[in-house]
Amino acid sequence: MNSDSIVKAVLTTLDPNVNNLERTKSYKMIEEYKTNVFHLNDLPVLCGSNQHPSVILFGLQCLEHRIKRSWNQITVEMKGTIKESLFQLALNLHNLIPASAERKVVSSVLAHLFVYLIKCEWPQHWPSMLDEFFTLGRKGQTQAKLALNTFLRLYEDVMQFQDVPQPRRRDIISTLNDNLLLLFSFAFEIILDQLRILESQANNPQCAISLCREALAMLSGYLDSCRIDVLSQWKPHGVTEKYAAPELPFIRLLINLIWLEGTRIEALDLLLLLLKRKQGSDDSGSKLAEVLFMDPMSVNKILMVLCSTLNEPLTFSEAKYNILLLVSEIVSRLGCQMVSRWTKYRSHSSPCECTSLMEFSCTNISTHVLDCVLRITSHPIRMISASANLFWLAAFGSHDASLILRLTPFVPTLFMSWRRSLRKEGFPNDSGVHSEWARGVFDSDEYSGFFAKYRSEVIRCLNLANSHWSVEIFQMITALVDDLLKTSCTTTDDYESRGECPSSLVCDWDVLELFIESTLASIKDGFVVRGQLDQFDHASSALLRQFLQIPFSVDPNLRGKQIMCACVLMQHVNSRHDAELLIPLLSQIFACFRFNPTTNGAGPNVSVLRSKQVIDMHMSTASAFFRLTRSCPERVMTHFDGIGTEVTNLWADPNCGMVEKCVLLEALILLCLRLPQSIEVQRDLLKQLVSHVTSAWSTPTPTSESTPMLRLLTSCATGGSGLVSILGLDQPISAHQDFQSPYVQMRITFGQNVLALLATSRRLSEPANSQQLQQITVPLLEPVVSSVFIVVRAFNELWLPDTRALVHPSVLPAFEMTEHVKYTLLSLQIGRTDKRHLPEPKTPLERIRSSLYEHHENLLTIVGLLFTGLSPSLYHLPTDQLAVLLHQGCCAAFEHLPDLKLNSLLRLVIRQFIRGCPKEYLSTALVPLIPPVIEAVVQRLDSRWNQVTQMNQEGALDDKAVACELVEERLARLMSRTLMDMLRLIYTFNGCESLVPQSDGDQVDGDDGMEDINMQADTKSTTSVGPGHDVHAIGALARALIAAPTTDPQVTTDSSASCSDPLFLQCLSNCLTWPDSATCFKASQWIPTLIDAVGLSLLKFSPH
Incomplete structure (x- = not known):
């Protein structure tokens, strides 16, 4: 097996005209050669000057295979020969392989080999290897790239992969740290040489730009984790100020690379990396920002790059996005540094015209940074404007009076910018410029997560701003309310003619709802700090009065948001206005539950399918009412009788959803538990209130009237087989197609009873004191315990093999895990429906699957609530009885x-x-x-x-x-x-130290209450x-x-x-x-x- 035959075999494997049999034979030959025959003396032949690039690459692969398996057995002389051969190959690489693409591949393999040799022999045996690489890198652009790539790979290997013994790794890292200045100087020297080449307008500027990028990549790899103080030690020799100023050479050089279009992204990335660096308690990023502010020319150049990119057309490109994203965050971080040392930089904050003229020539860099951050905030693309939130959080968190005064003129512009950017528009599946950018950056569901985070950050900024400008921001919100209420009235005819209001109006109301719900508390705090609580009370009551005096919209989308805004305002209005404002508000709330445009002409008590908009409106209204009740129960309970009558009427109304009814029931239970009456009166009221819920779950008797729930409980007493039969799971899927099917109706009835019991258990298990727990909660919940555990056991037994055998084959897929659940488990958001659009109707199989899952989860939650609410009477039972409940009931199957x-x-x-x-x-x-x-x-x-x-x-x-x-x-x-x-x-x-579970007053401030709407939420319990x-x-x-x-x-x-x-x-x-x-x-x-x-x-x- 001579070298000529091996060369021929290598070329044969790559020849497209060779048949597969011959190619396979050649492949086996070269693998056999690489594994067992290759000798180090063969390397000059395989990597000779006249060889094909693929043969040279194969020779390097053979060498890699050999040295990785027997490096310790190779003699010292042969190791030196291998090193010299590789350096010689690298030196002649341009002549050996003229094609740049093939040369790049071979160069990458060479760098990989060099890294391995360094990890084995440097610095102990080959102490001069760094100098050899520096010498090699100065021979040409190809050699410079190879040296830079080798240095980068070496550092990444020893820092990240840690695939060498710990003592060797320590030696290499220590030696690299000792030589950081030499390594960085080498990279800077290469960059300066290439800048001169570019200035001379050479024929092939792309090679110089590419080499600058390689140098920046090497610097970024090191500076991500190494010490950065060596940057200030670099002093170039014989360099004009154009490339690197004598006092700040590295910064000026980096700014010049930012100014150069070909290296802009890499240079910006490195600068941002340095600004974000922290080493222990030493904030290196702040020091670098301070150094930057010492050179106004550098800061102005960064701002000019930002403004010139912002002024370009809004068409999306990946390069433009990367530049804007990087430079926006850089400017924001510079702004944070400016805020932290405002007393030092405020002298440079005099107003000027540089931003409008796009010529940052003066030294008012504080003004320039502020103006540019404001421009970033006003940018129509959220992915760019989000970078500015970092600055506003720092600025609004400051207590420097002069800074707050300097920022005051920006507040109206900020409010308008945030009002626009918080609108639910521009999603990837929409049309428009923003949607084009969103599609280029995110998948559809990834964007949803970004937008939620963006909204949260903006609200944090607004809440901080309210501590300084609460009066001004509340006036802006009031003006927004005036505008939207007037616009909503004028669009009534549009809704009646087209069936919907303009989407832009719905988006504006959504933003207003977000403002009022999330910032009104901090606005009130701002008034209190100023000693202007009376002014806030007057303004908020006037705003609520405005809501109640203008007829509510006929569009369900708007009506639900109006109710939510009014309820939040009511929570902050002084109670002395209740006689004027609370009764009209409660009337509007319950009118909203009865409102459904599709029921016109349907007659009373006739069930009409609700649209998604109406369902959302009812849910929003229920949530708003519950929050109002929970935040100020003493004010709402003065109208307890009227509320109870309304809830009773709504419970019988088929056009009101079960979930909303349960939320209203929870609100009533909460009020009952806080009524200023004796414990007997509270118990009697609650017994009457929840009797229709608990009676459905009471243990059946021979004289009990036959009801759907009674039939289900009787069937569940026989185990999972009875549940299969009563729910029709043993019937083909066609039996579940019709909504009027007895099996479908049974699932619906059962689901409604489960939700009602869950709502009842949740609130009864959170009484205000131990006396209520023992004298109200226990007597009301005890009768349902037996039935609940029987049903839970039956649901568990659905997974028994004998029970599964009873299920019809067409229904069996309902027991399998859906793709959506799998995606959720894997933290993927694929296939989620966009909530802004109407989802496709569920198939009968999907309805069965979701009902089985939801009912089982809700039943388990009820059991947990029963353990909490019945703790005074449950845990004193003998161990064998508790074992029946826990092991044979909850843990069945x-x-x-x-x-x-x-x-x-x-x-x-x-x-x-x-x-x-x-x-x-x-x-x-x-x-x-x-x-x-x-x-x-x-x-x-x-x-x-x-x-x-x-x-x-x-x-x-x-x-x-x-x-x-x-x-x-x-x-x-x-x-x-x-x-x-x-x-x-x-x-x-x-042990549970108190018999009283955690009350509403113990909940975290700012809780949105949605856990009370989610019927599968966990419950809370006080333990030690x-x-x-x-x-x-x-x-x-x-x-x-x-x-x-x-x-x-x-x-x-x-x-x-x-x-x-x-x-x-x-x-x-x-x-x-x-x-x-x-x-x-x-x-x-x-x-x-x-x-x-x-x-x-x-x-x-x-x-x-």
């Missing part, structure tokens, strides 16, 4: 539940069962019942992680298999995290594990587990016997074997603490 459902069971039920337990019942309720559940979960996870490991080893063959593997891994990871959170709760739990609790301190439950008698039974979920591993140490040991770093870390933190606790317990009880 435990081993057959899907992972996602099991995760919900742990989170919604088991966790609540632990958190709600009073400390006096730890040994009878938790110690015997929780260990079997935890150990069963660990067994499940052991199995799942073994499956994931096996799938990883087998390797996926197609995209579908890869997706399946990722979903399985994500499910295992999700449940592992839930398990560790539960173990932490078990180890630190000291608070924010200041030591997470690794052993609690009372863990001590009780240690003290419990231990046996060694077979672990099952329906056994209440004690286990031999009370602190789950064996479980934690298993966790350490799972390929999930977060779980392993948490488990490893607990094991020493638990071992110490067990040891102390043994010492305490050992005989002396």
Whole structure:
């Protein structure tokens, strides 16, 4: 196998005219040669001057294969020969390979080889290697790129990949740090040489620009993590001020590269990287910004680049987007530096005309920066204007009076800019300039996440601004209200003729709703700080009066937003205006629930399908009413009788949705619990109020009247098979097509009863005091316990193999995980429906799937609420009765539940069962019942992680298999995290110290209340594990587990016997074997603490 035959074989594999048989034969030959035959003396032949580039590349691959497997066996002389050969090849690369594309590939392979040699031999054995590279890099542009690329790859390898032994890695990093000035000087020298070439108008300027980019890439790679003080030590020799000023050479050089179009993006990226750098407590970015401000010419050049790019046509291009994004953030960060040292820079803030003239020639750089940040904020593309929020957050957070005075003229412009940019327009699937940019930058659903974050940042800016200009901003909001109310009145005819109002008007109302809902509290605080609370009360009451005096829009989109704005205003208006304003507002709220343009002529009590706009309006109104009730119950409860009558009437109205009715029911329960009446009066009122809810769930008797819920409860008593039968899951999908089908009606009726009980349980489990808990909550919720647990058990048993066998094949897909759920698990947002457009109607199968999922989740949430609300009477039950509820009821079919459902069971039920337990019942309720559940979960996870490991080893063959593997891994990871959170709760739990669950007053300020609308939300419970609790301190439950008698039974979920591993140490040991770093870390933190606790317990009880 001589060299000529190998060269021929290499060329044969690349010849398109050769048949596959001959190509395969040649491929096997060259692989055999590379693996077993290649000798280092063959390298000059394969990489000779007359060889084809592919042969040279193959020779380098052979060399790489050899040295990576036997470098330590090669003699010192041969190592030196290899190094010299590679340097010689690099020196002659331009002559060997004329084509630039092929030369680039070979150069990349050479750099890879050089990096490997350096990691093996430098600096101990080849101390002069850096100088050799510097010499090589000065031989030509190709060699310079190779040297820069080698330096960059070397630093990235040792810093990020860490694929060399730790001592060698330390030596290389230390030596690189010692030579940073030499490395950077080499890169700067190359840049200066190329700038001279560009100035001389050489024939091929692209090569010079490309080399400058390579140098900038190398600098960026190092400066991302290395020390940057060496930049100030660089002093170029014999360079005019045009390229690098003597006092600030690096900054001036970088600014010149920004000014050069070909290197603009790379130079901006490096400058931004340096401005964002922080090293411990040393804010290097601030120091660099301060240095920049010392050179007004440099700052002015950056601003000129910004303004010239802003003045270009708004057509999208990736280069324009990158430039604007980078330079906008740079300017914003310079502005933040200016704000932090305003006393120093305010002397340079005199007004000037530089921005309007596009000639930044004066030294008023503070004025220039402020004007440019304002231009960024006003830019019509949100992805660009978002950069300015960083500056406004810093500026509005300042308390410097002179800065606030300087910013005052900007406030009206800012408000108008934000009003425009907060409109829900310009999404990727729309038309227009902004949509073009959004499509170029984001996927549709990625943009939704960006827009939500952008809105949040703008609101933060406005709330900070309200501390300085609350009066002015409230006047602007009032003017906006005036404008929109007048416009809404004039568009009534348009709506009646076209069925909708202009989308721009809806967007404006959406922005107004956001302003009022999110900033009114801070505006009020601003008035209070000024001592002008009376003025705020007068202005806000006048604004609310304006809302109520003008007829509400007939467009459901606008009507819901008007109600929301009015309710938020009512919360901040003084209670002395209630007689004038609260009653009209409540009348408008309940009129809104009855409002549906599509019911005209339908007659009373006739059910008409609501449009999406009407549903949204009703939901928005319900949410607004609940927030009003929760924020000021003492004011709303004065009209309790009238509200109760309205809610009763709405409950019988088929045109009002069930979710809205449940929200109203929650509001009434909340009011009842806070009525200034005796406990007996409150109990009687609530009993009457929720009787229609609880009676449907009461245990059936032989004399009970037959109702759909009674038939369902009776069927569920037989287990999952009865539930399959009553819901028609054993019937073909065609039996579920008709809305009037008894199976469809049964699902709807059952879903309504579940939602009603969930709303009732949620509010009754949050009484104001322990007396209400014992005398109201317990008597009202106790009658439903048996039925709820029976239904939960039946739903769990749907996943039993025998039960699944009863399900009709056409309905079985309803039990499978949807693609949407898989995307959500993988943190992908593919396939989500744009909420601004009407979604496609669900198929019967999708309706069955969603109802089964939602009903099961809501039932589990109800069980958790029952554990909280019934804690005074539930936990004192004997252990065997609690075991029936927990193990045979909640945990029925435990081993057959899907992972996602099991995760919900742990989170919604088991966790609540632990958190709600009073400390006096730890040994009878938790110690015997929780260990079997935890150990069963660990067994499940052991199995799942073994499956994931096996799938990883087998390797996926197609995209579908890869997706399946990722979903399985994500499910295992999700449940592992839930398990560790539960173990932490078990180890630190000291018992529920109070019988009163967390009340509304304990909720975080600014809570939007949407958890009360979401019928699947978690509930809250007060335990002794608070924010200041030591997470690794052993609690009372863990001590009780240690003290419990231990046996060694077979672990099952329906056994209440004690286990031999009370602190789950064996479980934690298993966790350490799972390929999930977060779980392993948490488990490893607990094991020493638990071992110490067990040891102390043994010492305490050992005989002396």
